[in-house]
Amino acid sequence: xxxxxxxxxxxIGSHICKALFLQSHQSVVVDNLxxxxxxxxxxxxxxxxxxxxxxQLKQIxxxxxxxxxxxxxxxxxxxxxxxxxxxxxxRNNVVGTLNVLDAMVATGHDKLVFxxxxxxxxxxxxxxxxxxxxxxxxxxYGQSKKMIEDVLADYHHAYGIKSVALRYFxxxxxxxxxxxxxxxxxxxxxxxxILKAAFADNASxxxxxxxxxxxxxxxxxxxxxxxxxxASAHILAGEYLQTNDGAFAFNLGNGNGFSVLQVxxxxxxxxxxxxxxxxxxxxxxxxxxxxxxxAHAKATLGWQPLYTDIESIIATAWRWHQNEMF
Ligand code: UFG
Numbered sequence: 531x532x533x534x535x536x537x538x539x540x541x542i543g544s545h546i547c548k549a550l551f552l553q554s555h556q557s558v559v560v561d562n563l564x565x566x567x568x569x570x571x572x573x574x575x576x577x578x579x580x581x582x583x584x585x586q587l588k589q590i591x592x593x594x595x596x597x598x599x600x601x602x603x604x605x606x607x608x609x610x611x612x613x614x615x616x617x618x619x620x621r622n623n624v625v626g627t628l629n630v631l632d633a634m635v636a637t638g639h640d641k642l643v644f645x646x647x648x649x650x651x652x653x654x655x656x657x658x659x660x661x662x663x664x665x666x667x668x669x670x671y672g673q674s675k676k677m678i679e680d681v682l683a684d685y686h687h688a689y690g691i692k693s694v695a696l697r698y699f700x701x702x703x704x705x706x707x708x709x710x711x712x713x714x715x716x717x718x719x720x721x722x723x724i725l726k727a728a729f730a731d732n733a734s735x736x737x738x739x740x741x742x743x744x745x746x747x748x749x750x751x752x753x754x755x756x757x758x759x760x761a762s763a764h765i766l767a768g769e770y771l772q773t774n775d776g777a778f779a780f781n782l783g784n785g786n787g788f789s790v791l792q793v794x795x796x797x798x799x800x801x802x803x804x805x806x807x808x809x810x811x812x813x814x815x816x817x818x819x820x821x822x823x824x825a826h827a828k829a830t831l832g833w834q835p836l837y838t839d840i841e842s843i844i845a846t847a848w849r850w851h852q853n854e855m856f
Contacts, residue, residue, distance in 0.1 A: 531768060532556045534591070536581060536630060537603030538574055539566025541712045542645065542701055542757055546601060547574045548710065549761035558594050560587075561604070567856040570710050582621070584629040591637040599768040601643045602630055605675075608718055609649060609815045612671035623674035631681065635689045641771040642682070643764055646695040646779065648753075648820050650676040658823035661779055669815045679779060686777040694767040699753035699783035699822045701760055703843040704850035711850030712757075720790060721754070721844065724797045725851040728805050736805060738790050740812030749790035751819040753783035756837035756846070766831040780831065783822025788840050800844045 533550055537543045538559030543566070550557045551573035559571050562580040577594070579586050581604050591597070605623045606612065612619040627644070634642065649672030650665045667673045678695075685691040702721045704711030712722050727736035741748040763782050770778070788796070798805055827833045837843045 531598040531772075532596075533558075533768065534594070534597040534600045535559045535574065535603070536600065537561055537566065537605070539563060539568060539571050539576070540603055541714070542698075542760060543601070543603040544570035544710045545705060545757045546603075546761045546764050547571065548705060549758065549765060553765060555765070558597075560590060565714065567713065569856045572709065581626040581629050584633060587629055587633040588636050591633050591639060595637060595639065597639055599641045599643065599771065600630065600634060600639060601764060601768065602627065603645050605645060607647070607671060609669045609671050610718070610813060612669050612674070613815060616670035619670045619674045623671075624677050627678045628681070631685050631691060634691060635685075640691055641768070642691060642693040643767045643771070644678065644682065644693055644695045646675045646679055646697040647672060648697055648699045648781070648783070648822065650679060650697060653817050654819055657819075658785060658821050659781060660823035661781055661826050668817075682777045691777075692771045692775055693777045694771060695777075695779040696760070696763060696767060697779065697781045698760060699755055699781070699820060701757050702754050703756040703758070703837060703846045705758070706846050706849075708846075708849045708853050711847065711854065713854060713856055720752070720793060721797070721847055722851065724794055724805055725801075725848055727807065728797065728801050728803050736794070736807035737810045738794075738807050739810055739816065741809045743812070743818040745789055745818055747789050747791045750816055751787040751789050751821065753785065753787055753821045754793070754840055754843055755783050755835060756843045759835035759837055762836075763827060763831065763833045766833050770831055780827040781822045781824050782827055783824050784835055784838055785822055785824055786838070787819060787821040793840060793844075796840045797844050797848075800841050800848055
């Protein structure tokens with residue numbers, strides 16, 4: 531396939547570009563480098579551009595296409611920031627994606643894999659969240675992604691755009707060759723913060739946000755999924771769209787929940803060092819438990835996550851963090 535990867539310089543997009551390359555697919559990356567890294571684009575042609583520039587986007591699709599598939603990772607994605615500054619979430623995630631869709635319609639492209647999130651569901655009504663779970667987001671980030679999921683259904687009906695929305699649970703881990711990995715500024719995610727705290731010169735230490743949740747050890751439980759398992763799901767979703775017509779959605783997780791303290795314990799084992807932390811007040815908008823039921827993706831796309839235990843996921847992230855290049 532020839533694939534346009536919007537946001538391919540970011541954490542998840544760059545891992546997908548490597549996976550595409552390893553499976554002999556061709557990719558072109560468009561990224562504004564607002565949070566992505568130019569050094570992470572190593573297996574693709576690179577064009578610096580912003581999806582908010584709709585006319586430029588159309589020009590890229592016309593001049594560089596036709597593409598068999600568009601993958602769209604460009605988004606603001608922090609829950610807390612979205613509560614404080616919803617305008618940038620609706621602008622980037624909603625207006626930006628409308629630009630992508632309109633550029634696709636204008637240039638005759640009709641297949642999209644869209645990055646969605648577990649945040650579309652809001653507070654869990656079941657132990658494991660499947661695709662039938664109600665979508666009642668509790669923050670503007672989740673709301674912005676839900677809005678686009680609804681737009682995708684309408685664009686399929688009216689303009690024939692075929693799409694797969696992939697709802698990630700907690701993406702983590704790094705390329706097993708440690709060529710690329712997770713690098714955000716500022717870093718808010720649990721696993722990279724644990725690994726940073728493991729470095730002796732990290733003065734700030736690790737903060738555990740809340741130890742009084744209704745869970746066995748009082749800390750939040752999440753479903754941690756390796757970024758390369760997300761990558762394989764994207765490629766399968768893209769292939770699925772070559773022969774299936776609709777606006778589809780799949781939940782992507784391991785189906786296993788780990789508490790914050792369990793992740794810290796697992797990291798201690800992998801690294802062989804103590805990881806000091808302090809318990810702080812809970813973070814606004816954090817649900818106590820979020821675990822995926824990914825049976826639909828497995829049955830329909832033939833997807834199988836390879837990293838099923840948390841320690842092997844942490845080991846790949848640790849290798850990258852020891853040697854972080856950007
Ligand atoms: N946590 C800490 N200390 C930290 C960072 C996180 O205790 O330094 C805790 C959080 O409070 C939460 C858990 O670790 O309980 C996981 O937090 P992350 O920030 O790593 O991930 P989130 O679950 O908040 O976010 C993820 C995705 C979002 C998505 C969300 C769905 O990154 O894009 O799941 O709720 F919206």
